[in-house]
Structure formats: C-alpha cells, structure tokens
Amino acid sequence: MVVKILGATLILISSSLLGFYYSKSYIRRSNDLRILKKALILLRGEINYSLSPMPEALEDISKRFDHEIADFFKSISEELKLNSGKSLTEVWKKKAEEILKRTYLNPTDIKNIMIFSENIGYLDKEMQNNNINLLLEQINEEIKVTMEDDAKYNKLYRSLGVLGGILVIVLFI
Amino acid sequence: MIKQNSYHKKVGTGIYCFKKGGQVMKKETVEKILTTNLRGWFGSLKKEQLDLLQEIRLRVNKPLIIRIDNKEYFLNQDKLVTSSKRAYIITEKDLKDTMEFISNYSLYAFEDELRNGYITVDGGHRVGLAGKVVVENNRVKTIKNITCINIRISHEIKGCANKVIPYIFQENRIYHTLIISPPRCGKTTLLRDIVRQLSDGVRNNTGITIGVVDERSEIGGCYRGIPQNDVGIRTDILDGCPKTEGMLMLIRSMSPEVIAVDEIGSSEDIEAIDFVINAGCKMICTVHGSSLVEVKNKPILEKLIDKNIIERFIVLESKNGVGDVKKIYDKQGKMISIVVDN
Numbered sequence: 001m002v003v004k005i006l007g008a009t010l011i012l013i014s015s016s017l018l019g020f021y022y023s024k025s026y027i028r029r030s031n032d033l034r035i036l037k038k039a040l041i042l043l044r045g046e047i048n049y050s051l052s053p054m055p056e057a058l059e060d061i062s063k064r065f066d067h068e069i070a071d072f073f074k075s076i077s078e079e080l081k082l083n084s085g086k087s088l089t090e091v092w093k094k095k096a097e098e099i100l101k102r103t104y105l106n107p108t109d110i111k112n113i114m115i116f117s118e119n120i121g122y123l124d125k126e127m128q129n130n131n132i133n134l135l136l137e138q139i140n141e142e143i144k145v146t147m148e149d150d151a152k153y154n155k156l157y158r159s160l161g162v163l164g165g166i167l168v169i170v171l172f173i
Numbered sequence: 174m175i176k177q178n179s180y181h182k183k184v185g186t187g188i189y190c191f192k193k194g195g196q197v198m199k200k201e202t203v204e205k206i207l208t209t210n211l212r213g214w215f216g217s218l219k220k221e222q223l224d225l226l227q228e229i230r231l232r233v234n235k236p237l238i239i240r241i242d243n244k245e246y247f248l249n250q251d252k253l254v255t256s257s258k259r260a261y262i263i264t265e266k267d268l269k270d271t272m273e274f275i276s277n278y279s280l281y282a283f284e285d286e287l288r289n290g291y292i293t294v295d296g297g298h299r300v301g302l303a304g305k306v307v308v309e310n311n312r313v314k315t316i317k318n319i320t321c322i323n324i325r326i327s328h329e330i331k332g333c334a335n336k337v338i339p340y341i342f343q344e345n346r347i348y349h350t351l352i353i354s355p356p357r358c359g360k361t362t363l364l365r366d367i368v369r370q371l372s373d374g375v376r377n378n379t380g381i382t383i384g385v386v387d388e389r390s391e392i393g394g395c396y397r398g399i400p401q402n403d404v405g406i407r408t409d410i411l412d413g414c415p416k417t418e419g420m421l422m423l424i425r426s427m428s429p430e431v432i433a434v435d436e437i438g439s440s441e442d443i444e445a446i447d448f449v450i451n452a453g454c455k456m457i458c459t460v461h462g463s464s465l466v467e468v469k470n471k472p473i474l475e476k477l478i479d480k481n482i483i484e485r486f487i488v489l490e491s492k493n494g495v496g497d498v499k500k501i502y503d504k505q506g507k508m509i510s511i512v513v514d515n
Contacts (some may be wrong), residue, residue, distance in 0.1 A: 044218055121279050
C-alpha cells in the first residue's frame, strides 16, 4: 500500500511539473522576444547615433546583457572580425541556426530573424531603420500573441498536468 | 641631375637617393577588402610590381584592370595578361561582397562618404565608387547599386622630401611653402613626407608641432581617426574636416607651429590661410597646376601670391617617374634649384 501511495504521489508530482513547465513556455518565449527587442532597439541606436560599424555595434550590445541572444551577437561579431570573406548575411544565418535554437524562440521567430539579415548593413541609415522597425513590429505582434496564448492555455496546461496525473493513477489502481 | 645642386653642399646635409626604396604597400590591407575570389591573386605578383601597384579597378561584367607603374594590365588568376579577352570578368557578386568588406559590413556608417563618392579604408587606401546615384532635393543622397570600384593604393614614400626639406627648413625657420603639381605627380605624397620629417625633426633639430587638415583623408589616410600613414610624432590631424574650418579649429585648439593642407583652391581657403599666417603659423599647402606662371594666373590664388606671402614654391614634374623633378622657386618667383630623383 505504501509503495502504491508513493508511486501515485510520484506520478502526480511529475505530471504536474510537466504541466507547469509547459504552462511557462509562453512566458519564456515572450521573455526571449523582449530581450531580442531590447537588443534590436540598442542596435538601432548604435546605427543612428554612433554610426559604429556592425562588428563593433554587435559586440557592444552583447556586453550589455547576459543571455543567449548576447552570445548570438557576440559570435557574429567575432566571426566578422576574422575577415574570413563571408558575407554578413551568411554569418548571421549560420549563427542564428546554431545559437538561437538554444533559446525559447520558435522557428517562426528564427525565420524572421534570418529574413531580417538579408538587408542588414546595406545602404543608408534609413534603410537600416526600416529594416529594424519591421522586425520590431513582428516581434511586438508575436509578443502580443504569446501573451494571449498564455492567458488562454496557461491554466489549461497546469490543470492538464494535474488531472493527467490523476487519470494515470486511477488507471493503474 | 639637370643642374648641379650646390645648395646642399652649403647646408651640409646628407642627401640620399631614394629609388622608391622607402615605399611601403600594405598588401594585407588591400586583400582584406577584396572578395574571396580575388584574394591571393596579388600575392603572386612580383615584389617590385606590388610596390608599384597604383590602382585596382572593378566594374561589373568588365575585366579586372590593375595599374602598375602607370601601365595598365588585366589580371586573371595569378597571371598578368595584356589582352582584355583573357582577363577575369568581375561578377555582380564580386562587387557586392567587396562593397561589404570595404564598408566593414556597415554601408550605413558611410553616408557622407558615399555622397562624396569615396571611402577611405584601413591602410589609407582610397576607394572611389560609382553606380546609380540617388538624388533628393537636387542633392546627391547616396549611391546605390555600386557597379564600379576603383581602389587607389596608398603609397608612402618615406624620404621623398629629403631633397626639398633643406629649402623649406633653414636655420630653425620654416618657410611658407606652396607645392604646385599636376594630378598624379605625387604632391600629397611629398606633402606627407615633409610633414613627417618636420614633425619628427630633421638634422638633430627637435620636431615641430604640425596641424594637418586632411579633408579627403589622403595625407594621413586615417581609418577611424588613426593615421595609417606615418605623419610624424608631433602631428595632430583633423580627418575629413573642411579645410577652412579645420585650419581655424587647429589654431584655436592645438596651437600648431605649422599647418599643412592639401589642394587649396577656393577663396575661403585663401582667407583661412591669411588668418593662419596672421596667427603666426607657418603654412605648407599644395595646389593643382603645372607651372608657377599658371598658378599665378588663377584669379583666386593671385591674391595669395601677389601679397608675397608664400616664400617657397615647389613645382613637381614627372620626367622618368612620378614627381621626379622638383623645381624650387623663392618668394620673388626666382628659381633657386632643380632637384631630380634618380
């Protein structure tokens, strides 16, 4: 009997945790999106006001916070400084695939970031601003959707976790 | 030598013959800005050829042209060819990549430069650009679709001013000097070396504080404000600054003993020069022209010359090589000497 109760408790705890974990995924993604947004706003500032070249701008921004997105910026800047002859777009896309996968951003976000890289650095400030603003708008939209989803599904996942656990326990008993 | 130069003996200076010996071409800095396709091609050129490399021209769908010692060549892989048919044809991608490297992935940071049509890169090389010009309110806004690039290799010829220094620097006194030269005769190179020598100090004299207004980034070849060419240890350089404003700024801020500027021409320049001279500074400047008479006849420069302010005129001519003949005139326009480089 004791074993049964112990097993049942374990199942309940793990399934609830799983539910909680999933219910938090929206918040995590929106957090990452917010950090990305902050980074892009900083980049826009670097471009507009200090006119610093891309490798330096990215490096400077990467120093200002501790997150995978900072690593992403930093590794792009490091690769560009090697003068390997790769274009910024190539480097950007490669690093996005490697590093952004480790974040909670979903494939749509990563795709947007890759599309963004096709016009980065090219021509004047105005174009850079438009390009960054476009991505920022997309991010804002995504943040909004995520928050709505969070409101909708947050409780669902949590109750699903707990109830799912109970279901399994009932079935086993 | 056209004329035996007794002057040097009198001053007792050691005169060296510099046969492009002090010339430094920064190959790495040139290769760095080229598309990966073309990197390495220049490594196979002979050292003498590399030293005399003047221009690399890239045009979309046209052969790659380089200019060595005033002669034009086509390049394919690592071979110099003389026929355009066998030359490597530049693709649009080559140009796009090259642009990216030239601008350090950040064309937006070069808006002003694009408006002027050139960018100075690491190493002091000047990259001229042409393509589709975007105009807004009758002013050039930017150049998009850049299709022609001309990389002008910056050359420092240290020592090219050795023979003229004794004429502009005598008994601790510097003369107001005007260098007159047609394009491509090396007036900027000469000016740079004069600045370097005066600033470092010639003949056991301590150097002189020099202010340079480098409107077109040619003298110092500054990259992010740091001169890539040796302009001496006592030189302050205002990079990319309009000459007229720059001269006044330097006087107010850096208290130079000598001010050097390249290619004067407008009446504002002359006014600023007047101001500099009245402030007790010495002036070293250059101007386009082929002879002293021609320059004297230019209405704007006439003012300057008629006042008998300029004490030394150096007229450059190319006989066997770039700027190898230098005629030196005094205040009254009397020729003091002709110096010839071997």
